[in-house]
Amino acid sequence: MSLIEIAGITHRYGERAVLQNINLSVGRGDVFALIGPTGAGKTTLLRIMNLLEIPGAGEIYFGGKCIPRSGKQRLEIRRRMSFIHQKPQVFNLSVYDNVACGLRWRGEKKNRIAGKVDQILEMVGLEGYKDRNARTLSGGEAQRVALARSLVLEPEVLLLDEPTANLDPVSTAKIEQLISYIARKRNTTMIMATHDMSQGQQLADRIGVLLDGILVQTGNATDIFRSPQNEEVAHFVGMENIIEGIIVANNEGIATVNIGGNPDGIGIQAVSDYPAGKEVYACIRPEDITLALSSTQSSARNSFQAKVTRVTFLGPLSRVEINCGFRLVASVTKISAEDLNLQVGREIYATFKATGVHIMERKTS
Amino acid sequence: MEIWDGLSRAIELLVSLDPEVMRIAGRSLSVAGTSCLLASLICLPLASLIHFNQFRGKRALISTIQTLFAMPTVLVGLFVLVLFSRVGPLGFFRILFTPYAMVIGQILLISPLILGFTISALSGVSREIVDTATSLGASGSQTVWLVLKEARYAVLAAVIMGFARAISEVGCAMMVGGNIKGATRVMTTAIALEASKGDIALGMALGIILLFLALIINIALNRLQQR
Numbered sequence: 001m002s003l004i005e006i007a008g009i010t011h012r013y014g015e016r017a018v019l020q021n022i023n024l025s026v027g028r029g030d031v032f033a034l035i036g037p038t039g040a041g042k043t044t045l046l047r048i049m050n051l052l053e054i055p056g057a058g059e060i061y062f063g064g065k066c067i068p069r070s071g072k073q074r075l076e077i078r079r080r081m082s083f084i085h086q087k088p089q090v091f092n093l094s095v096y097d098n099v100a101c102g103l104r105w106r107g108e109k110k111n112r113i114a115g116k117v118d119q120i121l122e123m124v125g126l127e128g129y130k131d132r133n134a135r136t137l138s139g140g141e142a143q144r145v146a147l148a149r150s151l152v153l154e155p156e157v158l159l160l161d162e163p164t165a166n167l168d169p170v171s172t173a174k175i176e177q178l179i180s181y182i183a184r185k186r187n188t189t190m191i192m193a194t195h196d197m198s199q200g201q202q203l204a205d206r207i208g209v210l211l212d213g214i215l216v217q218t219g220n221a222t223d224i225f226r227s228p229q230n231e232e233v234a235h236f237v238g239m240e241n242i243i244e245g246i247i248v249a250n251n252e253g254i255a256t257v258n259i260g261g262n263p264d265g266i267g268i269q270a271v272s273d274y275p276a277g278k279e280v281y282a283c284i285r286p287e288d289i290t291l292a293l294s295s296t297q298s299s300a301r302n303s304f305q306a307k308v309t310r311v312t313f314l315g316p317l318s319r320v321e322i323n324c325g326f327r328l329v330a331s332v333t334k335i336s337a338e339d340l341n342l343q344v345g346r347e348i349y350a351t352f353k354a355t356g357v358h359i360m361e362r363k364t365s
Numbered sequence: 366m367e368i369w370d371g372l373s374r375a376i377e378l379l380v381s382l383d384p385e386v387m388r389i390a391g392r393s394l395s396v397a398g399t400s401c402l403l404a405s406l407i408c409l410p411l412a413s414l415i416h417f418n419q420f421r422g423k424r425a426l427i428s429t430i431q432t433l434f435a436m437p438t439v440l441v442g443l444f445v446l447v448l449f450s451r452v453g454p455l456g457f458f459r460i461l462f463t464p465y466a467m468v469i470g471q472i473l474l475i476s477p478l479i480l481g482f483t484i485s486a487l488s489g490v491s492r493e494i495v496d497t498a499t500s501l502g503a504s505g506s507q508t509v510w511l512v513l514k515e516a517r518y519a520v521l522a523a524v525i526m527g528f529a530r531a532i533s534e535v536g537c538a539m540m541v542g543g544n545i546k547g548a549t550r551v552m553t554t555a556i557a558l559e560a561s562k563g564d565i566a567l568g569m570a571l572g573i574i575l576l577f578l579a580l581i582i583n584i585a586l587n588r589l590q591q592r
Contacts, residue, residue, distance in 0.1 A: 075502070078502055082500065087493060089494050091494065091497075091498075106502060
């Protein structure tokens with residue numbers, strides 16, 4: 001049974017609709033990541049779930065019960081969850097008092113508070129900081145105080161808004177570690193907003209893609225990253241190759257897609273159930289394309305001779321733009337880019353499997 | 366040379382802890398202290414109420430409060446006098462020309478100041494702090510208390526300013542206290558009287574104490590704001 005359920009939430013700020021008919025349900029113990037670009041409405045959705053804001057329309061169910069729009073019950077339910085805001089706002093008090101305040105507000109006994117606070121400070125690695133004023137801490141430390149302050153409450157639901165935005169890689173790794181530790185050890189239900197897809201993929205059981213206030217797609221990481229539902233999601237999840245085409249034949253689940261749509265165009269093989277005549281997008285992730293100097297015999301159904309048009313070095317990976325009658329972007333390691341001597345004008349072969357091509361319906365409007 | 370003469374006699378009065386000087390200074394402190402305490406007890410919750418609630422005319426109310434910062438002390442004196450005079454609506458309390466009347470007058474005088482500056486102190490606490498407290502499960506009153514604590518230095522500065530205004534005012538203390546020796550005579554009214562009688566020394570001694578108190582308050586305020 002779902003712990004939190006959101007039904008038909010619509011919200012506007014003035015004229016602008018920030019959320020449109022959001023339906024979502026998160027089960028107990030699930031880790032759910034809400035991904036989407038900045039301004040998509042992630043924070044607003046979290047604020048509504050934390051009962052900080054009352055949605056223009058729609059209902060929220062917590063443990064199967066509909067939450068009223070006003071009254072004391074909202075505080076009671078809010079006290080069963082905890083929300084870590086994007087910018088950690090520590091109070092101008094000692095680290096200890098910062099972490100203890102939520103327990104005090106719940107009327108917890110003094111000696112129990114001391115034990116719990118000590119334990120949680122040790123867990124986040126701030127045991128020596130008890131008496132420091134929290135305002136004097138660095139960004140990463142402040143974020144850990146914010147995390148400790150929420151975790152000490154042992155909430156049933158933890159809401160996190162961009163928990164690692166503006167943090168350095170080391171602090172980010174620490175926070176991510178803590179989050180996955182909590183998810184495993186305490187079985188806490190988590191809903192986190194992030195614009196970092198790999199973080200969502202790494203931490204979450206399920207992912208929802210929020211674009212312009214619309215929850216476009218929900219599913220597990222593989223669904224979202226391999227089989228995006230439409231062009232927007234595909235773009236957002238890093239599907240760099242989105243090629244227009246028409247299915248010209250379908251032979252027992254292996255479709256031939258004619259690129260560009262002209263009769264003598266290039267055909268690529270893809271796994272799809274769409275019949276011939278369907279207008280589609282063929283999507284290929286850059287890392288699923290192999291580059292080689294010769295046309296290797298392999299099980300891959302698609303192999304094309306191509307010319308390198310551009311090479312960009314991005315740390316350990318290189319982004320290679322090629323032309324094989326149509327434009328493709330491939331991603332190879334820096335070492336293999338050097339081995340293949342990839343430079344503009346170089347003739348190579350691009351190979352990818354039929355299962356590496358995701359076919360998406362193209363809506364002609 | 367009257368100044369030097371007066372000054373040396375003033376220092377004599379201070380060093381010898383002249384009982385009359387000490388009594389007057391003590392009364393000033395207790396009247397102003399009581400006014401300040403009572404005004405704070407009224408104004409801090411009231412300021413929170415005004416700050417945390419949205420209502421029609423909120424801006425107008427705050428503007429009015431700020432206008433009253435400049436309220437002349439004699440006007441407050443007049444108001445209290447009319448209210449508590451024998452024939453006045455509250456005359457039956459029979460507190461005119463007692464320290465009680467002075468305290469009431471000073472509360473009226475300094476409340477706008479404490480109220481106005483506490484409201485602006487609370488506005489200095491970011492919306493995010495309030496949201497964070499709410500998210501951590503604070504009830505309405507728990508949030509108010511936390512925000513007061515977050516703004517504690519600015520709130521304390523507001524209270525100290527109220528105290529400074531109370532201890533340094535003459536008009537109201539004179540009108541509703543009556544400057545009765547041994548009963549309602551405070552430092553400012555004593556200075557006014559002694560100066561008009563030509564006794565510079567006592568006035569100067571009291572003036573030095575008053576300035577010294579102002580200095581202590583300033584140092585305390587600075588310390589707090591640096592923290």
